[in-house]
Amino acid sequence: MIEFESIKWKNFLSYGEVWTEVPLSGHTATLVVGDNGAGKSTLIDALCYSLYGRAFRDISTPQLINSVNSNHMEVECTFKTAKRTYTVKRGLKPRFFEVWQDGKLLNQDASARDYQEILEKQILKINHKSFKQIVVLGSSSFVPFMQLHSKDRKEVIEDLLDIGIFSTMGLLLKDRASENKEALRKIDDDRNVIEQRIQLMHEHIEQLESQKADDIKKKQSEIKHVNLEIETLKDDVKKLEQDVSVFEKQKEDEGKVNKEIKQGEKILDQLLSKQHRHSDVIEFFHNKDECPTCQQEIDGDFKTTKIKTEEAAVEKLDKGIVELQELLEDKTKRLEEINVVQQGINKVQHQIIDKQSLLNSKTMLVNELEKQVVDVKDNESLIQTEREKIDDEQLKNDSLYEERSETIREKSTIDLATRLLKDNGIKSKIIKQYVPVINKLINKYLASMDFFVQFELDETFNETIKSRYRDEFSYASFSEGEKMRIDLSLLFTWRAIAKLKNSASTNLLIMDEVFDSSLDMTGTDEFMKIVMEIVSDTNVFIISHKTDQLVDKFKNIVRFEKHKNFSRMIE
Numbered sequence: 122m123i124e125f126e127s128i129k130w131k132n133f134l135s136y137g138e139v140w141t142e143v144p145l146s147g148h149t150a151t152l153v154v155g156d157n158g159a160g161k162s163t164l165i166d167a168l169c170y171s172l173y174g175r176a177f178r179d180i181s182t183p184q185l186i187n188s189v190n191s192n193h194m195e196v197e198c199t200f201k202t203a204k205r206t207y208t209v210k211r212g213l214k215p216r217f218f219e220v221w222q223d224g225k226l227l228n229q230d231a232s233a234r235d236y237q238e239i240l241e242k243q244i245l246k247i248n249h250k251s252f253k254q255i256v257v258l259g260s261s262s263f264v265p266f267m268q269l270h271s272k273d274r275k276e277v278i279e280d281l282l283d284i285g286i287f288s289t290m291g292l293l294l295k296d297r298a299s300e301n302k303e304a305l306r307k308i309d310d311d312r313n314v315i316e317q318r319i320q321l322m323h324e325h326i327e328q329l330e331s332q333k334a335d336d337i338k339k340k341q342s343e344i345k346h347v348n349l350e351i352e353t354l355k356d357d358v359k360k361l362e363q364d365v366s367v368f369e370k371q372k373e374d375e376g377k378v379n380k381e382i383k384q385g386e387k388i389l390d391q392l393l394s395k396q397h398r399h400s401d402v403i404e405f406f407h408n409k410d411e412c413p414t415c416q417q418e419i420d421g422d423f424k425t426t427k428i429k430t431e432e433a434a435v436e437k438l439d440k441g442i443v444e445l446q447e448l449l450e451d452k453t454k455r456l457e458e459i460n461v462v463q464q465g466i467n468k469v470q471h472q473i474i475d476k477q478s479l480l481n482s483k484t485m486l487v488n489e490l491e492k493q494v495v496d497v498k499d500n501e502s503l504i505q506t507e508r509e510k511i512d513d514e515q516l517k518n519d520s521l522y523e524e525r526s527e528t529i530r531e532k533s534t535i536d537l538a539t540r541l542l543k544d545n546g547i548k549s550k551i552i553k554q555y556v557p558v559i560n561k562l563i564n565k566y567l568a569s570m571d572f573f574v575q576f577e578l579d580e581t582f583n584e585t586i587k588s589r590y591r592d593e594f595s596y597a598s599f600s601e602g603e604k605m606r607i608d609l610s611l612l613f614t615w616r617a618i619a620k621l622k623n624s625a626s627t628n629l630l631i632m633d634e635v636f637d638s639s640l641d642m643t644g645t646d647e648f649m650k651i652v653m654e655i656v657s658d659t660n661v662f663i664i665s666h667k668t669d670q671l672v673d674k675f676k677n678i679v680r681f682e683k684h685k686n687f688s689r690m691i692e
Contacts, residue, residue: 122626123245124201125660130167132187132194134180135160135688143690145200145629146660148677153664155681160688161664163681165257165631171198171209173249174218174237177257186213189686207244220244247627251277255615257631265608266615267584267596274582277615278552298535301528308525314482315518318489322511325493326504344490347483354480361473365466375459378452385449389442396438402431552580555618562617566610572603576610616659633664649674 129142135158143164155161166176166185176185186194192214199208208221220227220240229236241248247255254266254277266274328340406424411417560577567576574594575587586594596607612630620626649671665671672678680691 122203122620122628123247125168125627125629126199126201128164128168128171128196128198130163130194130196132190132192133167133170133185133196134163134187135683135686136163137187137687137689138190138193139689141688141690143679145662148660150661150663150675151677151679152671152675153662153679153681154666154668154672156683157666159681159683161681162633163688164662164664165633167196168198168631169249169252171196171211172240172245172252174211175249177253182213202244209240248276251615254612255619256627256629257633265604266611267604267607271582278582279548294535294539298532298539301532301535305525305528305532308521308528310478312518312521312525314485315514315521317482317486319511319514319518321486321489321493322507322514326507328493330504340490340494344487344494347487347490351480351483351487354476354483358473358476358480361469361476364469365473369466375456378455378459382449382452382456385445385452389445389449392438392442392445396435396442399431399434399438403428403435406431549580556580558621559614559618562614563610566613567606570606570609572606572610576607628658628660629662630659631662631664634666 125145127142127144127146129140130136131140132138153161153164162178166178166180169175169177170185175182186192193212194214195210195212197208197210199206201207206223210219210221211217218233218236219229220236227236227239231239245252250269250273266277269277406419406428409419411419556578563576563578564574567574573589575585575589577585579585584596586596588594596604599607616626616630663671663675681688682691683689
């Protein structure tokens with residue numbers, strides 16, 4: 122279990138050069154309050170940045186430095202595991218990243234990326250995606266589990282069940298399979314060379330025994346022929362290298378095309394969002410005859426004018442969307458063309474390797490033939506020497522044969538392990554065992570919130586939601602308050618599973634503006650009761666604007682305010 126003790130920061134976002142420190146343990150429930158812009162959510166951003174090198178919200182790293190002081194930004198997070206105490210320190214201007222274990226700095230010889238991997242996989246044992254599903258709920262940048270793509274859902278579940286190691290093993294095994302294949306190829310190449318060499322030695326002995334001058338002439342002719350082949354191979358390699366250069370020029374704009382596609386997709390999302398808003402307005406005026414707020418009848422001319430205006434806007438957006446989609450299609454086709462070019466490069470490079478391998482073999486052959494021509498002085502001594510060489514080469518060949526057999530046996534083992542580590546192998550069996558437990562917990566937490574539906578995740582983490590009358594629903598069809606209950610149930614379930622598996626269990630739970638949405642006073646009271654019962658053994662931080670409604674429900678309150686353009690915590 123990870124027990125977070127404290128987080129502190131300075132020159133971070135709207136905070137100045139004075140350290141701001143928030144204890145993360147010691148209180149079951151803590152209310153974090155302050156006006157909009159006071160810096161309440163900085164707590165979450167500082168925590169995520171210290172652990173993962175990026176803020177919780179969508180804020181670029183350079184923007185994390187206080188814009189007034191512009192340097193010496195630092196964040197420190199202290200936490201405990203079963204046996205160790207860790208402090209993670211990060212900063213910008215100057216940039217640094219340190220992990221301290223029991224007061225001693227861990228070896229920093231590794232690259233920053235490797236250092237981060239050690240922190241996530243060996244110490245925290247939880248990645249950024251899973252952290253955002255287990256520890257935090259309700260922030261504007263938070264993406265609930267139900268809105269994650271299948272790949273991301275899978276990653277979260279694997280992390281929770283502590284089976285992500287199988288995916289890592291699969292990747293390592295893939296590398297090992299590649300090494301095994303290369304080793305087998307090298308053994309076959311070496312055996313082929315040895316067999317060719319043995320064959321040449323036998324031929325040499327026959328030549329020496331025959332004592333025929335034309336044998337030497339024949340060998341010299343063979344050398345000449347092989348040299349011609351070598352020259353041809355060199356020309357072939359040169360031409361293929363030129364082909365690679367041509368291909369490389371053809372794919373120079375790959376980065377530009379990728380950038381244009383990303384920009385186009387971003388603009389398309391914006392246009393679609395605007396289109397949706399205009400369509401909502403049209404639907405509203407088509408279906409409503411009176412204002413839902415003031416209960417006044419909406420003027421017909423006003424409705425007609427408004428509908429025409431919005432329809433014109435939609436029509437204009439439709440045209441722009443179509444044009445942009447056509448442009449993206451063209452760019453995508455160009456990217457596909459670049460991929461084809463890359464395939465051509467790969468094919469040519471493999472041809473170069475094959476030609477170079479053959480060139481080396483031919484060169485070795487020429488060297489051997491030339492040596493044979495020079496050494497034919499004493500037939501008897503040479504014959505004996507060649508026979509001894511054949512014996513030596515045969516021993517090498519026998520050894521390589523045994524090595525090849527062992528490599529093939531290793532390949533069989535790798536193939537078996539690869540099949541077991543596929544998604545339909547060991548991981549599937551483990552997930553299959555936990556799915557009923559997960560579903561039971563989800564429905565338990567839903568029931569505790571008086572939300573009576575039958576919620577089920579299948580083994581591919583797709584959901585089915587049914588009412589007590591067996592009517593089927595989708596997550597999107599529920600109200601924001603109902604969605605929040607589903608999100609909370611999933612959050613509590615993931616925390617329960619993490620605690621059960623001891624994979625990503627933590628004492629910390631942060632709810633950012635959960636009570637500031639659609640909950641009234643009564644709903645807030647009930648919700649607080651539920652949360653406190655479910656997470657009674659957890660340090661819960663509630664970030665909220667509802668000071669008046671919540672302040673009397675908490676023994677521990679942390680207040681933030683803005684003073685002279687700097688945020689600060691009020692003691």
